[in-house]
Amino acid sequence: MMSSDAPSTTCPKCKLINPRGTQRCDCGYDFSTGTVVARPRAEAKYPVDADELERVAFSFKAVIGLVGVQAIVAIARALSLSAVGQARGDREIVTTVFALVLIALGVAAAIQAKRLADALQVGNPLGYAFATLVPGVSIIALLSLSSRATEWCRLRGIAVGLLGPKV
Ligand SMILES: [Zn+2]
Numbered sequence: 698m699m700s701s702d703a704p705s706t707t708c709p710k711c712k713l714i715n716p717r718g719t720q721r722c723d724c725g726y727d728f729s730t731g732t733v734v735a736r737p738r739a740e741a742k743y744p745v746d747a748d749e750l751e752r753v754a755f756s757f758k759a760v761i762g763l764v765g766v767q768a769i770v771a772i773a774r775a776l777s778l779s780a781v782g783q784a785r786g787d788r789e790i791v792t793t794v795f796a797l798v799l800i801a802l803g804v805a806a807a808i809q810a811k812r813l814a815d816a817l818q819v820g821n822p823l824g825y826a827f828a829t830l831v832p833g834v835s836i837i838a839l840l841s842l843s844s845r846a847t848e849w850c851r852l853r854g855i856a857v858g859l860l861g862p863k864v
Pocket residue numbers: 708709710711712713722723724725726
């Protein structure tokens with residue numbers, strides 16, 4: 698038996714463990730009345746704030762788009778280097794131009810990652826921004842941010858595709 702000071706409350710209907718003090722379980726079971734209340738929407742757990750959603754959707758799509766463009770630019774850089782051959786001066790120009798473009802894209806992605814982390818209210822948005830700029834670490838930071846953003850959308854009943862939230 699659960700004592701009254703238990704840290705959680707198990708739903709008698711679906712057996713989900715809810716935090717202590719929860720009014721209503723995800724399945725619709727109301728702990729105070731002991732009745733099952735119909736859920737408003739099948740997926741949405743939280744109401745959608747239009748401004749909040751716009752901020753999350755914009756920066757989420759921007760991060761995905763910028764990462765995609767970075768990948769395309771990296772491929773273009775490799776193709777250009779093989780096209781110019783071994784001419785040293787040409788290689789330096791190609792390397793410099795692409796380095797500048799990639800830095801600009803990286804900074805833009807970091808800014809959007811910070812804005813997304815801000816909008817999602819995750820801890821340390823600046824940490825995400827800096828992690829996005831570190832090669833090797835950036836992929837982990839972006840995947841973590843992307844999964845948080847996807848979960849944020851899922852809890853609000855918003856579908857997420859390859860290019861971000863479908864809004
Ligand atoms: Zn339940």
